[in-house]
């Protein structure tokens with residue numbers, strides 16, 4: 001029997017999907033399940049997006065499209081990023097992918113040779129570690145615990161960059177913590193970045209339109225424009241517009257990087273379908289009332305989640321300011337038991353919680369922080385309070 005490539009042996013199924021699968025099985029067996037496990041936005045895009053897709057089908061050419069992305073999409077994305085604060089970019093700075101995940105994978109292929117180093121902060125989105133493993137890069141993780149609100153400090157970054165990693169990968173707002181960096185915090189990190197010219201910077205900022213309470217979205221290039229020549233901004237339709245299944249991701253970065261991704265595209269995905277492109281143009285260019293309303297709704301849900309979790313003795317929940325995640329430190333439960341089931345770590349905690357109460361959360365170790373668990377609060381509002389009440393009761397029953 002011939003062997004698989006070694007890189008496939010390094011690929012692991014997503015830890016988030018493992019919990020989601022277990023929750024699905026319990027539901028199929030008739031259990032009353034409340035899922036806080038999956039990071040999908042749980043709303044649909046505005047009607048104008050569907051109208052654009054239907055209209056596109058009437059004129060579909062059925063042909064391959066541009067490897068970089070159709071001009072109409074690139075122009076709509078340019079306007080979108082200008083509104084965020086990026087200036088001076090042209091179509092030549094852009095390229096597309098099948099969602100931000102595939103864009104990030106493409107970037108790893110484009111920037112990292114085997115054995116080279118990529119650094120990122122923990123808690124991190126699980127896929128960062130997985131992509132590094134698959135391409136054979138060494139991951140240097142900067143641990144940012146609840147005591148520092150899960151945020152990277154300039155001195156931590158300085159220490160990590162001293163070994164000149166090839167890539168620094170940054171995520172703001174954060175999945176899994178919901179933390180958002182202020183303009184001052186971004187500027188302080190940018191001051192460190194300018195001193196390390198050999199490191200590429202990727203900012204995976206796909207939750208940039210889901211920021212609560214006036215903090216706003218900030219990027220290193222706003223503070224230090226000279227970083228533009230080695231910074232790649234990653235965006236996606238998935239979360240902002242409620243379109244994860246439409247699979248559209250984009251980058252804005254140096255021309256050399258956009259060209260490299262476009263070349264990779266020409267060797268695998270080729271292009272985005274016309275109908276998807278038309279929907280993406282409508283999402284970026286059309287009314288923004290759905291994303292704005294959803295952002296306000298998530299801010300309200302955040303308040304409910306933080307209030308409930310902070311009321312549990314010993315649980316610490318740094319207050320998220322964006323996205324739709326909370327990441328409480330649950331380590332107060334470790335060493336205790338629930339109706340005879342002992343709980344020694346985050347994985348055992350989430351398994352026992354799911355089994356006993358039907359509430360599915362993701363263990364923090366999936367994100368490099370085993371003291372915590374991730375709550376994704378995109379469920380219907382009616383499920384939020386009962387789900388949180390079950391978590392509270394579970395804690396109360398620990399002995």
Ligand SMILES: Cc1ncc(COP(=O)(O)O)c(C=O)c1O
Pocket residue numbers: 039098099100101102125171174175204206235236237238244248249
């Ligand atoms: C931080 C982060 N980056 C990228 C992605 C991938 O998004 P997409 O659906 O565009 O592939 C996700 C999805 O959960 C995410 O949370």
